[in-house]
Amino acid sequence: MSKQYFSTSLTPEAHPADIFCVETTSEYAITSSGNSTLKLWNAASNDHELVLTINTAHRLGIHHVCANKELGLIAAVGFDGEISVWSLQDCSCRAVISDPKTAYWAARFSADGEFLAATSLDGGITVWNTASEDFEKCGELETKGSSGLAIDYSNDGRFIASGHENGGLYVFSTETARLLHSLPGHIKAVRAVSFSPLSKLLAAGGDSNVITVYDVTSGEQVFNLSGHSRWIMSLDWNFTGEYLLSGSFDKSLKIWSIEQTECVSTQTESDSAVWAAKWTKTAGTARPQGFVSVGIDKTVRWYREATGG
Amino acid sequence: MSFTQGDDVIEECLDYRSEESREEILGKIETLISDLMAGVAETGLAAIRLSNRRAAESIRFDKEKLHLTARDAADTKQNIIAFPGPTILNSWRFAVLMRTLDIISESLTSGKVVTKRDIYYRETWLFRNQAIVDRIVDDIGRTLNVPRAALGIVAAQKGLACGTFCMHKKDGTLMAVEGEIQLIPPFEEIKSVDVMDIDFVLVIEKEAIFRSLCSSKFYNRADIGRSILVTGKGYPDLSTRQFISNIAACHPDTPLFGAVDSDPYGIDILCTYKFGSRAMAHENSHLTALKMEWVGVNVLEYEDGWTKLSVGDRKKALKMLSLPWMETEAAMAMRLELQRMLFLGKKAEMNVVGTEANSVITYLTQAIKIRLDALITH
Numbered sequence: 174m175s176k177q178y179f180s181t182s183l184t185p186e187a188h189p190a191d192i193f194c195v196e197t198t199s200e201y202a203i204t205s206s207g208n209s210t211l212k213l214w215n216a217a218s219n220d221h222e223l224v225l226t227i228n229t230a231h232r233l234g235i236h237h238v239c240a241n242k243e244l245g246l247i248a249a250v251g252f253d254g255e256i257s258v259w260s261l262q263d264c265s266c267r268a269v270i271s272d273p274k275t276a277y278w279a280a281r282f283s284a285d286g287e288f289l290a291a292t293s294l295d296g297g298i299t300v301w302n303t304a305s306e307d308f309e310k311c312g313e314l315e316t317k318g319s320s321g322l323a324i325d326y327s328n329d330g331r332f333i334a335s336g337h338e339n340g341g342l343y344v345f346s347t348e349t350a351r352l353l354h355s356l357p358g359h360i361k362a363v364r365a366v367s368f369s370p371l372s373k374l375l376a377a378g379g380d381s382n383v384i385t386v387y388d389v390t391s392g393e394q395v396f397n398l399s400g401h402s403r404w405i406m407s408l409d410w411n412f413t414g415e416y417l418l419s420g421s422f423d424k425s426l427k428i429w430s431i432e433q434t435e436c437v438s439t440q441t442e443s444d445s446a447v448w449a450a451k452w453t454k455t456a457g458t459a460r461p462q463g464f465v466s467v468g469i470d471k472t473v474r475w476y477r478e479a480t481g482g
Numbered sequence: 483m484s485f486t487q488g489d490d491v492i493e494e495c496l497d498y499r500s501e502e503s504r505e506e507i508l509g510k511i512e513t514l515i516s517d518l519m520a521g522v523a524e525t526g527l528a529a530i531r532l533s534n535r536r537a538a539e540s541i542r543f544d545k546e547k548l549h550l551t552a553r554d555a556a557d558t559k560q561n562i563i564a565f566p567g568p569t570i571l572n573s574w575r576f577a578v579l580m581r582t583l584d585i586i587s588e589s590l591t592s593g594k595v596v597t598k599r600d601i602y603y604r605e606t607w608l609f610r611n612q613a614i615v616d617r618i619v620d621d622i623g624r625t626l627n628v629p630r631a632a633l634g635i636v637a638a639q640k641g642l643a644c645g646t647f648c649m650h651k652k653d654g655t656l657m658a659v660e661g662e663i664q665l666i667p668p669f670e671e672i673k674s675v676d677v678m679d680i681d682f683v684l685v686i687e688k689e690a691i692f693r694s695l696c697s698s699k700f701y702n703r704a705d706i707g708r709s710i711l712v713t714g715k716g717y718p719d720l721s722t723r724q725f726i727s728n729i730a731a732c733h734p735d736t737p738l739f740g741a742v743d744s745d746p747y748g749i750d751i752l753c754t755y756k757f758g759s760r761a762m763a764h765e766n767s768h769l770t771a772l773k774m775e776w777v778g779v780n781v782l783e784y785e786d787g788w789t790k791l792s793v794g795d796r797k798k799a800l801k802m803l804s805l806p807w808m809e810t811e812a813a814m815a816m817r818l819e820l821q822r823m824l825f826l827g828k829k830a831e832m833n834v835v836g837t838e839a840n841s842v843i844t845y846l847t848q849a850i851k852i853r854l855d856a857l858i859t860h
Contacts, residue, residue: 190818193825207821233803234821252803252824276796294796320827338790338827362827446782448825469782469822 176416176428176437177479181463182221183442184473187212192467193236196247197451198261202465204473205249207234211259214473216455216465221475227264229257241282242454244303248280248289256280256291258308268308270301281326281333288347292321292335298345300333314345314352322379323365327372332389334375336363342377344389354392358385365408367417374431376417378405384419384429398429400436407449411462418464420450426466426476440476445469503632504590510626511587529564530579533624581605582618589634593747594717597636599668603720641666641722642692645701645710648676663696666712669724677733681707682850685726685774687742687751689715691832691842698843706850717751717759723769726755730771737857740774741846744781745791745829746798749816752776757807776815777849779832781823787834791827799824 190207197203201213201224209232213225229235231251240247245261254276258267270277272293280291282303289308290300296319300312316337323336332353333345340359345352361380368375374395378384384398384405403423410417416437417429426440426447443466450466453475463477514530522528565576585604589596602615609615623630643666648658650673657664684700686692692713695701701709710729714722730738740755742748758770781788791799799820802808808817823829835845 189814191821191825193821207818232809233800234817236821236825252800252821322827 176430178428178438178440178463178476179479180440180442180474181477182219182475184214184221184223186471187214187223187467187473188471190234190471191469192448192471192473193234194238194449195451195465195467195473196238196240197454197465198240198242199454200242201240202451202453202473202475203238203240203247204467205235205238206471207236207252209234209251211235211238211247211249216453221473225264227259229259230266230269231255231257237279239280239282241284241286241303243284244282244286246282246286246303248282248291250277250280250291254294256289258289258303270308272299278321279324281324283326283330283347284328285330287330288326290324290326290333292324292337294320296321296337298324298333298335300347312350314350316343316352317341323363323377325366325368325375327368327389328370329372332368332372332375334366334368334377336366336377336379338362340379340381342366342385344375344387344392354387356385356387356392356394358387358394358397362404364404364406365419367408367410369410369431370412370414374414376408376410378408378419380404382421382423384408384417386417386431396434398434398436400427400439401425403446406447407451409451409464411452412454418450418452420447420466420468422446426450426464440466442474443468443470443472504593504634507626507628507632508587508590510628511583511590514583514626527564527566528576529562530576531560531625532563532579532621534559534561534621578608578614578618579622581608582615582622586619586622586633586635593634595634595636595640597639597719597721599639600720601635636719639665639667639721640715640719641712641725642689642715643710643712643725644692644696646678646680646708647710648678650674650676661696661699661701663693666721666725668721669728672725675725675729675732677710677729677736678708680709680733680736681854682737682739683710683712683726683729683733684739684741684777684846684850685755686711686713687716687740687748688832689713691741695843695846700843700846703847706847706854714751714755716747717754720769723755723771726774727769727771730773734773737853738771738774739777739850739853741777741779741832741849743829743831744779744784744819744823745831746795746802746820746823748832749820750798750802753802753813753816757813772812775853777846777853779830779835779845781819781826781828781830784830784835788826788828788830791823791829795829796824 188206192204192206194205202216204212211227214221215224233252235249235251237250247259250256255271256277257269260267275293275295277291277293282289288300292298296316298314301308302311319337319339319341321335325334335343342356342363344354363377364379366377375387375389382401386395388395401421401423405421407420419427424443427436428438430437447468452464461478466474563575565573567573585601598615602609602612642663644663652673701711740752742752756774803820
């Protein structure tokens, strides 16, 4: 059975440069762009107006952004290789994390907000304690040295997954700080990794154009999702774990049913590559869960499921 | 002055992207400087032994091969150049030597090939005339025992032009053959350039692509019209930049297009034409062509054929992104391109655009046609 989504609202020229990433919280969609600003858009209203602009010090532009609702923190990673952490309450900069020996790339908070983890271009993964004053480094995970392009923290806090430029895909146990699985299936760059809400499944995608789904405990590849014609840039599960949202260089967004293991909806509104897409987190409200997408066209697009269909 | 294939200019043009031998020569220069510093610490005098390759003692006659040849480095006559020197002349020589070594290190570090003329124009007040530069460069080569080309310095002009134009030189020669590839002479040797009825000027980064465009008569096409094709063979020398800047200034209505690889060096070369180089900042007002429009290639246009962005490429891209003028409106397209390269970790060379054999020509024809059509409708 296919599902119907429609574009409810769009903001063209949301940033003057490419929008490389989007993150959602129950209140906002947060976009990060090549022009060094973070923008917070109202996720709950109908016209999704701009609520706040944060001017960061990432002069070379920002690619990744992640947020944690519990802590009210946003972390932005710039092309300069530094991570800046911002407080949602007063938009002040809480910390700047940098390492002259490497450049950080993708970052994720743990669900409880206790930790922040980031990949770097030299392949390592660093974990920081967010409770400490200056974001003290509390762990380092070793990989085989290929640039880490994607990271996710499982909701139960037990796993970290990372995707790498050489096709490497790893699952680490946070309890032992050890590698749990080195997952096969990709020989080209892995640009997106995402744990299902119950931390049972892991989805990964990238330059092979195929989404692979694994059982986190056993490391078994459970199924593949094929349909995108170009690189997969972004993956996100809806809050029930029934649907997976993918954004691709082929300009489209796809919604995949996990039960049917097939694509149930394709959105082709953008005429250029999609850099990122995320489900909204305004759950608990009456409206069904929608999603937001961003990309080269500098536009923020909001989608909602067609009801009564 | 017409240009024929096999001219030594081509061989002399180094690949400005290769890194190995550059490291080695930079090491030799560093040794030279650290020896100098050690000397200062010991005697309070800065002195360098420089091989004098023209001195009679430095040269011997090879009786087997019947030509003059350089003696072994150990037997070469050495001049001691010191600061403060015994005479003002000696101190000036020291300054010339230091500045030239500085420029050589800079060109080796950045991987840009410079001509001897470029060096002279960097510091005309210091070098006084071209012959001084020619001599010091050769002496440095001899002292370090490396060929001049390995220092990243080429003797001659390296820019090439082809198409419908007519160039009068001050010595009376006329360069006007349509379709023949011409070496771009130094600006002061040119009396005038007559540009006849052209629709655009296209500057191409790579010589190989320039040559294939010339042989397919790209400068005279029914669909996009007549043009002048120019290549600076990588980073353009002074003469090429002056030539382009001059045509741009004298023909304000003629569109000027630039075609470069989608890698940080390609973007930097485009920026050199558009905004000037830092090395020649004091002369840039006569050297730039801000109106140059970038026709590709664009990293997003590829279906295949990307290569991985190397660590060096990343560094170069970040360095360029951090230049203050990269935040201006005029540089926006280049800024976005550099960010996309970094984000994807990919770059693309011009010659692998598309899949068919003639794809570069097809690509450029389309890219230029779109822009020319847009000009007509406006």
